[in-house]
Amino acid sequence: MSAAAETFRIPSPTRPDHIPSREQPLRRWLIGKLLYGSNIDRSAKARARIGLAILAFAAVYSIIAARLVMFAIASHSQTVHRVVSGDAIATARPDILDRNGEVLATDVRVPSLYAEPRRLIDVDEAAELLTADLPDLNATELRERLASKRGFVWLKRDITPDQQHEIYRQGLPGIGFMNENKRDYPNGAEVSHFLGRVDIDNQGIAGIEKWLDGQGLAALHMAGLATDRLQTPVQLAVDLRVQHAMRDELVTARAKFHAIAAAGVVLNVRTGEIVAMVSEPDFDPNKPQDPHDQTLINRLTTGVYEMGSTFKAFTIAMALDSGKVTLKSTFDAHNPLHYGKFDIHDFEPMQRALSVPEIFTYSSNIGAARIAMAMGIDAHKAFLKKLGQLDRLHTELPESAEPIVPKHWGELNTMTIAFGHGLSVAPLQAVMGVAALMNGGILIPPTFLKRSEAEAEKLGRRVIKPETSEMMRYLMRLNVEKGTAAKADVPGYYIGGKTGTADKVVFGRYSKTKVLTDFMAVLPADQPRYLVLIMLDEPQALPETHGFKTSGWNAVPTGGAVVARIAPLLGIEPRMDLPTADQLILASLKENR
Amino acid sequence: MILRVLNFLVIGALVLAAAYVYRIKFDSTVQAERLAKLRSEVRRERDDIAALRAEWGQLDNPERIETLAKRYLHLKTIAPTQFDTLDRLPDRPPQDVTAANQDPIGGIIENLEQPGSLETTGTVPPSANETPNPASGAPSPVSGAQSPAGGAPNQ
Numbered sequence: 147m148s149a150a151a152e153t154f155r156i157p158s159p160t161r162p163d164h165i166p167s168r169e170q171p172l173r174r175w176l177i178g179k180l181l182y183g184s185n186i187d188r189s190a191k192a193r194a195r196i197g198l199a200i201l202a203f204a205a206v207y208s209i210i211a212a213r214l215v216m217f218a219i220a221s222h223s224q225t226v227h228r229v230v231s232g233d234a235i236a237t238a239r240p241d242i243l244d245r246n247g248e249v250l251a252t253d254v255r256v257p258s259l260y261a262e263p264r265r266l267i268d269v270d271e272a273a274e275l276l277t278a279d280l281p282d283l284n285a286t287e288l289r290e291r292l293a294s295k296r297g298f299v300w301l302k303r304d305i306t307p308d309q310q311h312e313i314y315r316q317g318l319p320g321i322g323f324m325n326e327n328k329r330d331y332p333n334g335a336e337v338s339h340f341l342g343r344v345d346i347d348n349q350g351i352a353g354i355e356k357w358l359d360g361q362g363l364a365a366l367h368m369a370g371l372a373t374d375r376l377q378t379p380v381q382l383a384v385d386l387r388v389q390h391a392m393r394d395e396l397v398t399a400r401a402k403f404h405a406i407a408a409a410g411v412v413l414n415v416r417t418g419e420i421v422a423m424v425s426e427p428d429f430d431p432n433k434p435q436d437p438h439d440q441t442l443i444n445r446l447t448t449g450v451y452e453m454g455s456t457f458k459a460f461t462i463a464m465a466l467d468s469g470k471v472t473l474k475s476t477f478d479a480h481n482p483l484h485y486g487k488f489d490i491h492d493f494e495p496m497q498r499a500l501s502v503p504e505i506f507t508y509s510s511n512i513g514a515a516r517i518a519m520a521m522g523i524d525a526h527k528a529f530l531k532k533l534g535q536l537d538r539l540h541t542e543l544p545e546s547a548e549p550i551v552p553k554h555w556g557e558l559n560t561m562t563i564a565f566g567h568g569l570s571v572a573p574l575q576a577v578m579g580v581a582a583l584m585n586g587g588i589l590i591p592p593t594f595l596k597r598s599e600a601e602a603e604k605l606g607r608r609v610i611k612p613e614t615s616e617m618m619r620y621l622m623r624l625n626v627e628k629g630t631a632a633k634a635d636v637p638g639y640y641i642g643g644k645t646g647t648a649d650k651v652v653f654g655r656y657s658k659t660k661v662l663t664d665f666m667a668v669l670p671a672d673q674p675r676y677l678v679l680i681m682l683d684e685p686q687a688l689p690e691t692h693g694f695k696t697s698g699w700n701a702v703p704t705g706g707a708v709v710a711r712i713a714p715l716l717g718i719e720p721r722m723d724l725p726t727a728d729q730l731i732l733a734s735l736k737e738n739r
Numbered sequence: 740m741i742l743r744v745l746n747f748l749v750i751g752a753l754v755l756a757a758a759y760v761y762r763i764k765f766d767s768t769v770q771a772e773r774l775a776k777l778r779s780e781v782r783r784e785r786d787d788i789a790a791l792r793a794e795w796g797q798l799d800n801p802e803r804i805e806t807l808a809k810r811y812l813h814l815k816t817i818a819p820t821q822f823d824t825l826d827r828l829p830d831r832p833p834q835d836v837t838a839a840n841q842d843p844i845g846g847i848i849e850n851l852e853q854p855g856s857l858e859t860t861g862t863v864p865p866s867a868n869e870t871p872n873p874a875s876g877a878p879s880p881v882s883g884a885q886s887p888a889g890g891a892p893n894q
Contacts, residue, residue, distance in 0.1 A: 218764070239788075255786040305846060325786075332796025364807040390801035638819030720819035 149733040152486060173477055178416070193692045214424035218507075231628075232350040237327050237367050241379035242341065244386040245421075245596060247299065250337050251355070251431075253327040253348075257310045259301040261292055261317050266652045269293050271317050276301065284356035301424045303346055304328055315456035329355075336390055339444040340423050340543060340594055343431035354382065354594060355615075357542045383419035383596050388412055389709040393424045396680075399704040400426050403685035403695075408704075409445045411574060411679045412712060415581040416601040417666070418590035420574075421676070421716070445681070450570040454648030455630075455664050456580065457566030458514045459618065463583045464505055464529040467518045473732075477520075479512040486560050490515050493647075493696070506621045507629030509645065511565040519557065519562030526560045530674035532609050535571050541590045542594045549570050566646055567656075573664070577679045580644075580666050584622070584674045587615045616735050623727035634667055634706035638720030639713050643705065644672030645697035650684065660684050665705040669718060675714055680705040 172210040187454075231472075242251040259280075266272055273289045280302055291299045303326065329344045331337070342353020349367065350356040358380065392410045402407040412422040425445045428513045429435050435442065443449055444716045465471035475502055476499045483490040494509050505513030513649050530536055540549045550570040552559045562568040574592060582589040588606035622642030631643035643665055650660040680701045691699035713720070722732060755761060797803070 157830070218767070249792050252789050252793050254790045254793050330793040332793050333800050333802075336800065336802060387801055390805070394802070394805070506827065637820065638822075709819070710819070713819075714817055714822070719824075720822045 151321065163529070192230070202287070202319060219621050224299060238377065238736055239329065239344070239348060239350075239355075239363065240377040242354065243379050243381045244337075244356075244384050244389075244417075246385065247381075247383065247388075248331055248386045250341060250382065250384075251329060251331050253541065254330045255325045256304045256328045257307065257323045258303045259305055259310075259313065260322055260324055261299050261301050262320045262322070263292055263299060265298055266292060266705040267319055275316050275318060276321070278315065279309055279316075284436060299380050329431075333386065334432060335428050336393055338428040338431050339425045339446075340384070340420070342543075343435075346434075352545065353543055354380075356544045360544070360660070365456065381418075381596050382594050383414070384423070384594065385421050385715065387715045388712045389422040392422045392708055393426070394429075394466045395459075395701045395704060395708045395711065396424050396426050398681065399680075399700065399707075401596065403682060403700045405682045405685040405700075407441070407445055407683035409573065409679075410708065411446055411577050411680045412716075413562060413577050413581055413679075415590075415674050415677050416599050418581070418592045418605070419597050420576075420592055420594050422694070422712070423574075423594075426657060444543075444545060445542065445683070446536060446574045446679075447539070447543055447572055449646065450547050450550055450572055451662055451681075452567050452570050452648040453573065453664060454566040454646030454662065455509045455511075455514075456644050456646035456664055457563065457569070457577060458506060458509065459580055459583055459622075459644050459666070460530060460533060460535070461514045461518050461526075461564040462502060462621065463610055463614055463618050464526065465521055466617050467504070467524070467529075467582045467610045468521060470664045471485060471502060471517065471520070473502050473617060473620075476514040477505060477513045479505070479510050479516075483512045483515055483561070484563060490561060503621055503624055506644075507625045509565075509630050514564040515561040518560050523555060523557060523560045526563070530569075532589075534591075535569070535579055539572055539575040539578065539592075541574070541592055545620075549575065566648055573679060573681055577666070577677060581666075581677045582609050583615055583618045584642075584668045584677060585615065586612045587725050609640075613735065616731060619668065619671050619674060620727050620731040620735065622668055623706060623731060626671075627727055630696075631665065631702050631705075633666065633698060633702045635707065636706050636710045636713070638717060638722055639709055640670035640672060640721065640724055641667050641706070641709055642669070642674075642704070643667040645702055647696040661695055663695070663701040665697055665701035667705045669707060669709055670721070672724075673726065675718060678705060678708060678712075680708060 172458060214443055219459060237252055241252075241253070244250055263269075263274070269289065269292045273285065273292055277283055277285050277287060278704050283302060288301065291301065294321065299690050301321075313321065314323070327348050329348055331343075340353050342350060342355040342357075343353050345351050350359040363377075377401075380650075392412060396408040396410050399405070408424075408426040410422070410424045411420060413420055417620050423444075423445075424444060427441055429442050445451075464483060465472070465475075473523065477493075479492065479500045480497050482495075485548075490511050496504075496508060496510065499509065500510055502512050502517075504510070505517070521529075527536075536549060536551050538546055540546060548724070549572065552563075552568060577593050578589065581592075587608055587610040588603075589609045590602050590606045619642055623640065624642075625645075626635050626641050626643050630645045631641075634641055634643050646664040646666075648655040648662045648664075649658070650662055651657070652660060662681065662683055663685055664679065666676040667680075669676055669678070682704070685700040687693045687695040687699075
């Protein structure tokens, strides 16, 4: 009924509109005229106004609805944030695995104790109770920290769950715990030098850990994004079992020969992967150390050494590769070589002309010097440059050392560098060069990360002819069969090797008593797969070595022991009763020609 | 009249819709809380896994295993002579005892009477021996074939 009345009433106000001036007061008429104009239909005007009101309300309500939807969506992400902020420090690091997936480094959550001094009620009581639970805490320092007016102070990082429980039970206000990531190295000192370590804030400070930070991890930490362990693990080329075997043998050898240091590398000659790297003395990365302790450097990458006779491999490879010298060429080694006031002697003088294989197996300094002189200074320098012996070697490790190259490279330099004196290189660098001589002539930069042969081929650069590489492998095998490296001949693995003994430089002079011995072994010599370097720093002569301290008496037997242990781990099948190097390698070389 | 009914219907629908929306909102809050809880649980589990993996890494460390093995096991490092290939395995010995054979001992005696059949067991067929000089090649298959059998009882 009311609806009907309304419909009846609506037209009624419209009727007087036609005659406004007579029935309304003048003032209202004037306002009406000013506001609506004189000849406008009031009903149409009212409808338009209602429409406008509807529109305004609709807009307001749709804004409210939109806000509601936004809150509904946003509240979800807010809850997640609340959970995360419970353990706030964003320093997660990816796990580091060895080539078989064994954990080398991982993050574990440990509680850390902090205080908010402004919220503390009784500083003395808190300090007393905390020192009771954590006896290793410095009491005066603790009191000082608690009495400060700062908002937040760390009291102790990395406490045990038991300690956390005890402190929690005391119910001290203003004392709290935060879960932090702590780097854990389950294998301790076994993998130390190349892995590096992290500081208390989980930032890498050495080795692969520092390299990881350089790969964008540090930026993630800065942005506070690396809270969760969602990052993909990093897989290295190193094999933990091989690493252990190498370290075990080196620790034994270092103790036996009373050497100040021992180091070893296993390199895959086809891919450039470093399968094991040990530098004794080493350290436990779980424990903080003095970073400036010079005895703890990685001797393979940060140390530079004169490698001794192993450099004869480069000299002879250069000569054979040039084509001017063959395996049948002979060089005079009757007398010591005189140059100015210097004499070059042989360790065991033969006093006759020596062929190239004899120079290699007898390790004749005179012969090597004569070969290098025959090739010329420039060719010698260019060849060593091509093999990467004169430039700094860059791997993933942030630590590297520049080789010490003579400023003025004269005839005498070429003569001495021919047998490994007068040029100091990082041992890993020499390993890379010798690997190129062995693997068919391709120089592949070494890496700590996993790499396939296809990837290595792309990176590789040909430096010598394949035939030269085959001749070098023949010489290496020959040296084990009847040369200075005879003590490394493990039956079944067909090892080839070159020894090196360098007099150490002490106070700018070559020492008569201190030597550095090294041994490079390739296995198997006919189909090379791995190159092993053993290096001993200042080994001492023993009664059972008959008073000798040259490489053949210490580094070589160590190398043999290492190879016997690691070859089964590397999947090298022992082959018994293989013919001699003359028959196997040299014969195949002649067939190909 | 119709409009009035319509009005009531709309009011009813509004109340229903409000109740429904409230339920959905409540459910979603419950779900969001569950999600957050599960996430924190997943995080905790991951942390536990990492701690266990670290512990396993410590227990599985080659140095530790070697120390334990030296103390409790009487094993030696494998010598290169102890490896051999499968194709140099000797032939299987003749099957004296089979289900079909009613008299196994009689079968053994029968095989003993035929010396030719016994000679084939334990010897390496000449085709497998690829070394050119038989003088140095001959001892190897024997030592290779015997070392697994001969080495085991000693250990």
